[in-house]
Amino acid sequence: MVKGNEQASEILRRRYYKTKRRYVVFAGSVLIQFIGVAMPSAMLGIVYVDMTREFRAEASQAALMLSLFRGIAFGGGVLGEMVIRRVGDFPCMIGGALGGSLTLLASAFAPNMVTIVVLIGVGTGCGCVLPTLLSYVYISRAFPPKTAPKYLTTMTLGAGIGFMVTPYITEVLLSHFGWRGTLMMASGMFLQLVLIGMVIQVNLPPPSELQKSRDFKWTDVVEILKNRSYLTYITTMLLFGLFGAVEIWFLPDFLVSNNYKIQDAALVLTLSGFANVSGRLIAGIFESCFSRTKILYHWTYIFMTQALGHAVFPTFVEFYPVLCGSSLIYGVSFGLIVSQSVPVVVQALPQRLNSIGIAMEFTVYGLSTVLGGFVCGVIRDVTGGFEGVFYVASFATIFCSCLCITLFIADKTCTRKTFRKDHINKISVISHL
Secondary structure, three states: OHHHHHHHHHHHHHHHHOOOHHHHHHHHHHHHHHHHHHHHHHHHHHHHHHHHHHHOOOHHHHHHHHHHHHHHHHHOHHHHHHHHHHHOHHHHHHHHHHHHHHHHHHHOOOOOHHHHHHHHHHHHHHHHHHHHHHHHHHHHHHOOOOOHHHHHHHHOHHHHHHHHHHHHHHHHHHHHHHHHHHHHHHHHHHHHHHHHHHHHHHOOOOOOOOOOOOOOOHHHHHHHHOOHHHHHHHHHHHHHHHHOOHHHHHHHHHHHHOOOOHHHHHHHHHHHHHHHHHHHHHHHHOHHHHOOOOHHHHHHHHHHHHHHHHHHHHHOOOOHHHHHHHHHHHHHHHHHHHHHHHHHHHHHOOHHHHHHHHHHHHHHHHHHHHHHHHHHHHHHHHHOOOHHHHHHHHHHHHHHHHHHHHHHHHHHHHHHHHHHHHHHHHHHHHHHO
16 A cells, blocks of 8 residues: 555656646745845845944844844754654745744834844744745755756755845835835745745645655764765865855955955955856756766865965955955855755755755854854954954865865775775685686
8 A cells, every 4th residue: 555655656746747837846946045045134234233223232232133043044954854844844834934024024113122133033033944944845846856956056046146136125125214114025025935835835746755754863863974975064064154254244344444445345245246146057057067976076176266265365455356356256166165055965865864964054054154253253353353364264165175085085995995895705706606
């Protein structure tokens, strides 16, 4: 009976793969990346300035709001995975969308900064983590295993475009409606995730037996951490979270402190944003080329390129055209790494462990990103300048490249040992006969 159900489910999925409905799921997942990942994070980074002015709050309170939001939204992966497995995909999608929308709306009427910290930092953060995780789950279900990595990579273009466009949208909304009206508008946009979730749900294929499992097993986590490729990957993402975004955090202050205008810094960051989107696009177009071997092998030179981008800023700070070129190099490498992170997990782990592996990566990357700003701030205070921050980021990125090289050598060594062992066993059997 179970075999018959599996065969019927497999036939239905094969028929589904021949339809165009999977592209509706893809379009919906791109919008989730735009609305659920990029829009709140980029918007809050601008709106909080007006909030602190109105409430005369300390910068630490605003920083706490952003840290809580990013920590929960990007670091709550494992807890979010537990909830999704227990409750189900569709209820979590609708619940996350409604929760995020309502907390943004309520924060627009907040009487003080503490209320905003709780509503946005905790409430909106919890609302974002579930749709974000589900966008990857939807693509994995809607496309065959062979083509899923390509669409997982391309899907992140939604976040890349969102981070590039949202600051301009936010400035327009602030000029017309103020920060309270801007949060109301953001609440309405976030509410659209309910409709997107409904459209995706009716266009998904029937779940396989593996996808019907609702139990979270800690033995799966142990099995994942024993995987050499995944362990290398999660270590690089930890360092990438700590130091990968130093340009986004500190570059404007660094350039202004070296007698550049704020418009010059804005141009450098804008170029980096365009390059980021270009890197994501390159990763999607050439996904088949990257996937011929382990994607982590390609990260050897991608991380080296990013390390060069980090080091150029303090070394050639007096040459503005060089800084613009470095921002392009940094942006492309950043976009490649971020867009290929989930395909690396899909490539490294069995299908039944993919969702847990992605959730663990979200947790590690999100928490390290939250800590990164503090760690880099300490480095800046100890060294007395931003130069040390960029150089430390460069060395950390070189170490990531070295880890990928080590993985390549270890894989080749193990492959040769396995080949020799099999070859010797065959010869021994033939000799005995």
